[in-house]
Amino acid sequence: MDEAICWRAVVENDRRFDGLFFTCVKTTKIFCKPSCPAKTPKRENVLFVSDTETAMGKGFRACLRCKPTEITGVNEKTKIAVEACEYINANRRADLNELGKSLGLSSGHLQRVFKSVIGVSPRKYLEFIKLKRFKDGVSGGKEVLEAMYDAGFESTSRLYENANQKIGMTPGRYKEGGRNLVISYSITKCSLGNLLVAATSKGICAVKIGDSPEELSAELGREFVNAEIRVEGALIKHFVDAIVELIEGNEVGLELPIDVKATAFQMRVWDELRKIPFGETITYAELARRIGNEKSVRAVAAACAKNNVAVVVPCHRVIGSDGGLRGYRWGIERKQQLLENEKADIALERKLFT
Known part of the structure; x- marks a missing residue:
C-alpha cells in the first residue's frame, strides 16, 4: 500500500482505514490502528504492515488503547x-478502464469512490505514481529514456508535460540534481520584516519572510543545494514589487506564475488556496471539503505548512473553525497582519466606491 496514503490516514486518525493496515511504532514496539487517539509518532519511527500477524511476527505488541486485534470489519469504499x-x-x-472492470465498478463509480478516499482522481494518482517511478529511476542512475519507459510513460512529450508541471524542472536536469537550474533572488524590507523572493525562468519558486536576511538566503541555499543561485534583484523586480503590494494589503489583480515541487495532494490544496478571494478567509475544514475530502483536515493543514511561496499561495487565508488563526510557517503575528492589511484595503475600497 502507498505509504504516503497510510501516513496521511495516521495523521488524520482516519478510522476508514482501520483494518486495512496497521502502524508499528519502532520506539515503543507497539502497533496500532490508523485511528488510534494516542500522540502521533514521528514518521521515521513508523513501519506499516497489512495485518496483525505480521506486526506480532516482527515483535510488536498490540496497543491497549485502540485494541487493533479487535477489528471486526473494514470500510468497503476505502478497501476499493x-x-x-x-x-x-x-x-x-x-489501464484505468481495466481497473474498474476488475473491481466490478463503472468508471464513474470508481472515480467518485477513489476521490472521496484518496483526495484526487485515479488518473491524477496514476500520473503522480508514474512521475515518482521516473524520479526514483533517474535518481538511481538510469538514463532518462530507460527511466521514462520503466515508469510507464509512452512518449517523451507526455513525460516532459508532467515533469514541467510537477517537478519544476526538466527530467534531464532532475537527473543531475538540479545542477544546471538557475535561480535569481532578491531580499528586500517590508512591513513584515525581510522578504526573500526567488524565481526560475518559469516562475516564482520561493517566497520567504523572516528577521534575518542571512538566514533567509542560507535556507534558500539548503533547499536548492545543486542549483546556481544568483542575487539579481533587477531580473525579478516585477515579482518582488507585486508581492510587496500583496503584503501591504493591495490587490495586484494578476496571478503570479509559480514553479514549485509538490505532491499531487499538495498541489491540489495549493490550487484551491489560490481561489480564495483577496480579503476573505475560509476554515481548514472548508478547504478540505472543497478538495473533495472532508476527512482530510489535518493533511490539508500539513500541505498549507509546506507552502514555500508565502502570499502568492495565500495559505494565510485559512483559519480554524472557531475563528482562531492557528499556525503559520512565517509566524502567527505575520499571519494576523496580512489578514488585517487585506481587510483594511477592502474596507477602504467599499468606503470610496459605495
Missing part, C-alpha cells in the same frame, strides 16, 4: 480505493 492504489502501483502500464 486501497485496492485501486495497489493495482496502479503494481502495474507499469495501468
